[in-house]
Amino acid sequence: MTARGVTRRHHTTPRVYLRGFADDGWLTIRTRSGVERTVHLTDVTVRKNFYNVRTSKGVETSAVETWLSRSVESPIGPVFDRLRDGDEVRAGELPTLAKFVVSQLL
Numbered sequence: 001m002t003a004r005g006v007t008r009r010h011h012t013t014p015r016v017y018l019r020g021f022a023d024d025g026w027l028t029i030r031t032r033s034g035v036e037r038t039v040h041l042t043d044v045t046v047r048k049n050f051y052n053v054r055t056s057k058g059v060e061t062s063a064v065e066t067w068l069s070r071s072v073e074s075p076i077g078p079v080f081d082r083l084r085d086g087d088e089v090r091a092g093e094l095p096t097l098a099k100f101v102v103s104q105l106l
Contacts, residue, residue, distance in 0.1 A: 005063040010050035014068070015041055016077045017104075020084055068103060076100040 011018075018041055021027055025041045050065040075096045079089065089097055 001030060005062075006052065006060055007051075007065050008048055009046050010048075010052075010062075010065050012046040012047055012050055014073045014104075016073045016080060024087060071095050072100055072103045 004041055018027065022041050026038050027041060027044050028036055028038050029044060030036050049060075051068070052060055052062050053064060076099075078095050079096060083089065
């Protein structure tokens with residue numbers, strides 16, 4: 001976050017999802033040119049200001065990134081952790097899972 005409270009580094013694929021593919025926080029990726037390299041989870045799929053928008057008054061905001069983090073990614077984290085441990089989705093978690101899936105499609 002910057003001094004003005006606007007986040008700059010946005011993950012285009014949520015870290016909570018990428019953790020399932022990481023080995024101690026590291027992922028091996030293949031670039032568009034075909035080169036493979038190992039990247040830490042904090043740096044993979046990051047784009048500067050990807051979700052930032054300007055309000056009608058011209059003020060830059062990271063409200064979309066904040067909403068995704070609080071309303072979609074944070075709630076699904078414990079569900080993913082249990083699924084990775086071999087547990088099943090509980091009925092009460094279906095709306096949380098659905099919200100995550102739909103947000104990824106948008």
